[in-house]
Amino acid sequence: MSGYTSDPRIRWQESLPWIAALAAFFLLPEYLSLGARVVVYILFALSLDLILGYAGIITLGHSAFFGLGAYTAGILGAKYGVSDPFLQLLSAAAAAALLGIATGAVILRTKALTLLMLTLAITAILLEIANKASWLTGGADGLSGVQVAPILGLFKFDLFGRTAFLYCLVVLFFGWLLVRRLIYSPFGAMLTGIRENTARMHAVGAPVYWRLVLVYTISATMAGTAGALLTQVNQFVGLNVLGLEPSGDILVMLILGGVGRIYGAFIGPVVYLIAQDYLAKQYPEYWYLGIGVLLIVVVLFARGGILGLWDQWLQAFSRQRSSAKASAR
Amino acid sequence: MILYVISVGLSVTMGLMGFINLAHGVFAMAGGYIFSTVMARLGMPFPLALLAAFIVVALGSIVLERLLYSRLYAAGELAQVLFTIGLIYASVAIARMVYGTLAVPVFLPEYLKGQVHFAGRDFPTYRVFLILVSALLIVALWFGVERTRWGAMVRAAVDNRGMAQSVGINTRVLFMATFALGSGLAGLGGALGADILPVDWGYPFEHLVYFLIVVAVGGLGSLRGPFVAALLIGVADTACKYWIPEFGAFLIYAATIAILLWRPMGLFGVRA
Numbered sequence: 111m112s113g114y115t116s117d118p119r120i121r122w123q124e125s126l127p128w129i130a131a132l133a134a135f136f137l138l139p140e141y142l143s144l145g146a147r148v149v150v151y152i153l154f155a156l157s158l159d160l161i162l163g164y165a166g167i168i169t170l171g172h173s174a175f176f177g178l179g180a181y182t183a184g185i186l187g188a189k190y191g192v193s194d195p196f197l198q199l200l201s202a203a204a205a206a207a208l209l210g211i212a213t214g215a216v217i218l219r220t221k222a223l224t225l226l227m228l229t230l231a232i233t234a235i236l237l238e239i240a241n242k243a244s245w246l247t248g249g250a251d252g253l254s255g256v257q258v259a260p261i262l263g264l265f266k267f268d269l270f271g272r273t274a275f276l277y278c279l280v281v282l283f284f285g286w287l288l289v290r291r292l293i294y295s296p297f298g299a300m301l302t303g304i305r306e307n308t309a310r311m312h313a314v315g316a317p318v319y320w321r322l323v324l325v326y327t328i329s330a331t332m333a334g335t336a337g338a339l340l341t342q343v344n345q346f347v348g349l350n351v352l353g354l355e356p357s358g359d360i361l362v363m364l365i366l367g368g369v370g371r372i373y374g375a376f377i378g379p380v381v382y383l384i385a386q387d388y389l390a391k392q393y394p395e396y397w398y399l400g401i402g403v404l405l406i407v408v409v410l411f412a413r414g415g416i417l418g419l420w421d422q423w424l425q426a427f428s429r430q431r432s433s434a435k436a437s438a439r
Numbered sequence: 440m441i442l443y444v445i446s447v448g449l450s451v452t453m454g455l456m457g458f459i460n461l462a463h464g465v466f467a468m469a470g471g472y473i474f475s476t477v478m479a480r481l482g483m484p485f486p487l488a489l490l491a492a493f494i495v496v497a498l499g500s501i502v503l504e505r506l507l508y509s510r511l512y513a514a515g516e517l518a519q520v521l522f523t524i525g526l527i528y529a530s531v532a533i534a535r536m537v538y539g540t541l542a543v544p545v546f547l548p549e550y551l552k553g554q555v556h557f558a559g560r561d562f563p564t565y566r567v568f569l570i571l572v573s574a575l576l577i578v579a580l581w582f583g584v585e586r587t588r589w590g591a592m593v594r595a596a597v598d599n600r601g602m603a604q605s606v607g608i609n610t611r612v613l614f615m616a617t618f619a620l621g622s623g624l625a626g627l628g629g630a631l632g633a634d635i636l637p638v639d640w641g642y643p644f645e646h647l648v649y650f651l652i653v654v655a656v657g658g659l660g661s662l663r664g665p666f667v668a669a670l671l672i673g674v675a676d677t678a679c680k681y682w683i684p685e686f687g688a689f690l691i692y693a694a695t696i697a698i699l700l701w702r703p704m705g706l707f708g709v710r711a
Binding site: 162216223224228230232239242369396397398399404405406409410 | 459517518522524526528530531533535647648651652689692695696699700703
């Protein structure tokens with residue numbers, strides 16, 4: 111896990127994901143709706159990374175915020191005729207933030223298994239509400255016919271997902287700026303400190319609890335935004351955005367990419383969702399088996415995920431080169 | 440009561456050994472499948488099939504424990520959570536490949552079908568049998584942990600592993616045996632409960648929340664805790680679904696949150 115570094119300048123490599131995304135936009139027009147989904151999950155993974163990777167809060171209930179955001183946008187669009195995308199996005203973010211601060215203030219006093227259980231119970235409650243309140247949420251059938259007006263009155267959501275893709279990308283860009291700003295700030299350093307040694311952070315006088323509540327709320331807001339984006343892209347919300355399984359999925363994506371690093375949250379969803387798109391349709395059983403085995407292998411042998419392996423490989427490579435130079439001399 | 444039998448196994452691994460084992464439902468599912476298979480294909484009688492479920496699952500879990508779990512005893516919670524989720528995915532996929540997507544059939548012997556008259560009312564025989572078996576297990580476990588040498592050794596090893604090792608207890612073997620016992624109990628619970636909680640490939644995911652609630656509410660490391668919690672949850676869940684079906688499982692989760700906030704270690708928890 112990489113932690114606090116003092117150099118907040120943006121390196122040239124960091125423009126690569128954005129270049130890749132734009133290249134995908136022009137080169138792979140038939141995959142843009144998948145692309146938009148990938149972007150949404152990157153934002154979701156980024157929000158989880160903030161609390162899991164940096165602050166060390168282990169949660170199985172992050173889908174609560176994602177789902178709440180998704181349903182807020184959906185209900186506004188389908189039942190109340192609020193079709194402006196930004197208004198939907200803001201309301202979803204606000205709703206998720208409220209839930210984040212309300213639940214965070216209560217559950218962050220606990221830790222380990224109890225915390226895990228509480229997060230799980232919260233998303234389970236939301237799932238139950240979404241399931242039972244079918245007059246509002248459509249219940250098990252989901253909520254279809256979500257109205258989304260053209261962005262700024264100009265850009266309509268088209269069938270190929272071009273607008274959706276760029277729109278999600280722009281939102282992700284702002285999310286990325288925010289997260290980047292946060293983790294390179296003293297606040298980010300404090301979070302890393304809490305993750306590594308909570309007792310010592312208490313000892314140096316850091317307001318541990320309030321910092322955790324704050325970051326939990328920020329993360330919830332981002333997850334809610336991601337959920338709203340998903341609704342707008344699909345123009346549909348279903349029960350599958352809530353509960354244990356989406357929480358597990360996003361956890362897997364993040365771990366796969368590399369937890370505790372910004373770009374882990376980028377790589378994970380890309381690899382996971384593209385693999386899923388190819389494999390899950392043809393061999394659903396093997397897909398789950400593969401994911402399970404992969405997860406076990408990652409936990410046992412490659413704790414840093416794909417990016418962790420990449421770093422190790424780079425290090426080994428540079429070591430080899432320097433030793434080759436030394437022997438040449 | 441089924442919840443209890445399965446959860447008490449979880450309490451043994453999670454509470455006594457301090458390992459966050461989300462894959463516990465996998466062992467219960469395996470127990471259910473084995474139970475059904477040996478009865479349907481091999482025509483084993485009911486009690487033997489139960490025994491088979493217990494033993495096969497326990498043996499299987501020893502293999503897993505040696506190969507995988509034991510590497511993660513010292514690892515963080517995150518690694519344990521992820522690892523066991525991976526195990527769930529893999530096992531669910533395997534179960535689906537081998538047994539398909541339908542729940543497996545369960546055959547009860549004739550003498551456990553029908554009704555029992557007691558105090559002027561009728562009770563399904565099988566449920567009475569379940570309650571009796573669970574009661575027996577409770578007594579046996581309580582005796583095992585509180586009154587035998589093995590129980591004392593386990594408790595010592597959990598409290599202070601280094602110290603236990605230095606007075607000559609082989610904690611490696613001890614933990615292995617404890618893990619096998621916990622998993623075996625899950626298998627037994629899955630087999631016994633197959634009639635009530637149908638065994639299919641989604642089993643570990645569907646019931647995970649219930650098992651976890653029982654253990655978390657009951658408190659880690661105690662035998663009485665999960666028992667009371669399972670009873671509480673079972674009764675409350677049935678009552679809620681009967682009287683106010685529109686709330687569904689909502690109240691269970693709400694109650695769980697309330698109890699955990701009131702007593703973060705669970706009702707009878709001894710350790711954080």
